Amino acid sequence: MGIFMWWITTFLAFTVTVNACPPSDLAALLAFKAALHEPYLGIFNSWTGNDCCNKWYGVTCDPSTKRVADIALRGESEDPIFQKAKRTGYMTGSISPAVCNLDRLANIIVADWKGISGTIPSCVTSLTFLRHFDLVGNQISGQIPADIGKLSQLTVLNLADNKITGSIPRSIGNLTSLMHLDLRNNMISGIIPQNIGKLKMLSRALLSNNQISGQLPNTIQHIYRLSDLDLSLNRISGPIPESLGKMAVLATLNLDGNMISGTLPATLINSGISILNVSKNAIEGTIPDVFGPRSYFMVMDLSYNKLKGPIPKSITSASYVGHLDLSHNHLCGAIPAGSWFDHLEASSFTYNDCLCGKPLRAC
Numbered sequence: 001m002g003i004f005m006w007w008i009t010t011f012l013a014f015t016v017t018v019n020a021c022p023p024s025d026l027a028a029l030l031a032f033k034a035a036l037h038e039p040y041l042g043i044f045n046s047w048t049g050n051d052c053c054n055k056w057y058g059v060t061c062d063p064s065t066k067r068v069a070d071i072a073l074r075g076e077s078e079d080p081i082f083q084k085a086k087r088t089g090y091m092t093g094s095i096s097p098a099v100c101n102l103d104r105l106a107n108i109i110v111a112d113w114k115g116i117s118g119t120i121p122s123c124v125t126s127l128t129f130l131r132h133f134d135l136v137g138n139q140i141s142g143q144i145p146a147d148i149g150k151l152s153q154l155t156v157l158n159l160a161d162n163k164i165t166g167s168i169p170r171s172i173g174n175l176t177s178l179m180h181l182d183l184r185n186n187m188i189s190g191i192i193p194q195n196i197g198k199l200k201m202l203s204r205a206l207l208s209n210n211q212i213s214g215q216l217p218n219t220i221q222h223i224y225r226l227s228d229l230d231l232s233l234n235r236i237s238g239p240i241p242e243s244l245g246k247m248a249v250l251a252t253l254n255l256d257g258n259m260i261s262g263t264l265p266a267t268l269i270n271s272g273i274s275i276l277n278v279s280k281n282a283i284e285g286t287i288p289d290v291f292g293p294r295s296y297f298m299v300m301d302l303s304y305n306k307l308k309g310p311i312p313k314s315i316t317s318a319s320y321v322g323h324l325d326l327s328h329n330h331l332c333g334a335i336p337a338g339s340w341f342d343h344l345e346a347s348s349f350t351y352n353d354c355l356c357g358k359p360l361r362a363c
Contacts, residue, residue, distance in 0.1 A: 020051040021061055024101060025068045029059065031098030032071075036116070038091040041081050043073065057081075067104035075112035075137065094118025095135070104129055111158070112137035119143075120159075125150045134158040136182065141165065144188075149174030160184040160206070167191070168212075173198040182206040184230070189213065192231075197222035208232040208254065216241055216255075226250055232277065233257040240264070240278070245271040256280050256301065264302070266290045277301040279325065287311065287331075291318045304328040311336055311355070327351050334363045 029052050033044050046057045052068060053061035060070035075089030082088065091113035099108065100123035108124070110116065111134050119142030120135070130151050140162040148157075149171025157175070160182045167190025168183070179201050188210040196205075197219025205223075208230045215238035220226070227249045236258040244253060245267025252275040253268070260278065263285035268276060270290045275298055283305040289312035296319040303325040310333035311326065324344055328351040335341070335349060335357035346359045356363035 021053045021066050021068060026050060026052050028098045028101035032096045035096035036091055036093035040087060041085055041089055043081060068102045069104060070107040072107060072109040074109060075114060090114050091116055095121055097121040097123050100124060100126055103127060106130060107132040109134040111135060115139060120145060130154055132156045137161045139163055144169055147171050151175060153177055156180045158182040162186055164188055168193055170195065175199060178202055180204050185209045187211060192217055194219050196220065199223055202226055204228040206230045210234050212236060218243055221247060224248055228252040230254040236260060242267045264288060270294050275299045280304040282306055289314050291315045293319050296320045298322045301325040307331060324348050331355050335360065
């Protein structure tokens with residue numbers, strides 16, 4: 001009987017050990033937790049015991065290997081913890097380099113906590129299984145790791161709404177699986193790397209409200225899945241490449257609030273773009289007279305530029321123009337008459353040299 005009981009006890013202990021996360025993953029998570037302070041919601045209260053795969057808030061393990069695969073901690077959530085507290089999350093501290101010891105991580109989401117500071121641990125580039133890296137909505141500073149391109153499986157990189165400085169690393173061109181890039185609202189400077197055109201899978205590139213300078217790389221045209229490009233509120237100069245208007249699925253192009261010069265490419269007018277905002281630049285010349293049935297604009301904002309000449313008569317042949325703003329230019333002549341122009345207000349045409357006709361004064 002004694003031998004039988006010993007065998008049962010040993011078997012159960014072995015089973016518990018096999019089904020628990022490895023001690024190295026447990027230690028890494030506890031070090032990760034120790035670098036953070038969350039005073040209101042108690043989300044780390046569940047991080048107790050020796051099995052980090054068992055109901056630890058925001059932690060998911062691979063069911064077969066019991067290795068930690070996901071850390072998903074969002075400060076804005078519909079989880080009952082947040083609903084009961086009737087508040088969003090607030091967390092301070094930093095991202096511990098110990099997270100890099102979780103070498104099977106596929107997802108790191110530590111988002112919208114408002115108070116997490118420090119830098120991105122450079123060792124995250126050793127997490128070769130990483131697919132989703134999201135630190136949006138914190139106070140993280142420092143630079144994007146120079147060898148971020150090592151993360152060949154990365155599909156989402158979201159570092160928006162932080163205090164990140166430095167330039168976009170050239171190695172970003174090696175993220176050939178990347179589908180979503182969001183670096184908005186930081187202090188990133190320097191140029192857009194020419195090799196960004198290698199990101200064949202990229203569908204959204206959101207880089208607005210930084211200090212990015214230089215010209216728009218013509219290589220962007222090679223990102224054939226790109227549907228949303230937002231580079232507004234930067235320091236981009238030079239002309240708009242006409243190749244942008246030839247991109248197959250580009251639907252949103254926001255370049256407002258830069259130092260872009262040259263003329264407005266005709267390709268942008270008769271393209272698949274439905275939201276076009278190039279306002280607050282230094283674009284010269286005339287508005288290309290190439291509107292046609294393919295021209296379908298939910299938003300077309302060309303205001304605060306140096307455009308001259310008349311509003312093209314072909315604009316009446318566009319399939320649709322919803323919000324139109326041509327104000328603060330040097331346009332002159334009669335506003336074309338069209339039924340879908342009836343909803344436009346005078347503010348769409350004011351502060352030009354000599355425009356006339358409805359909704360402005362009669363010619």
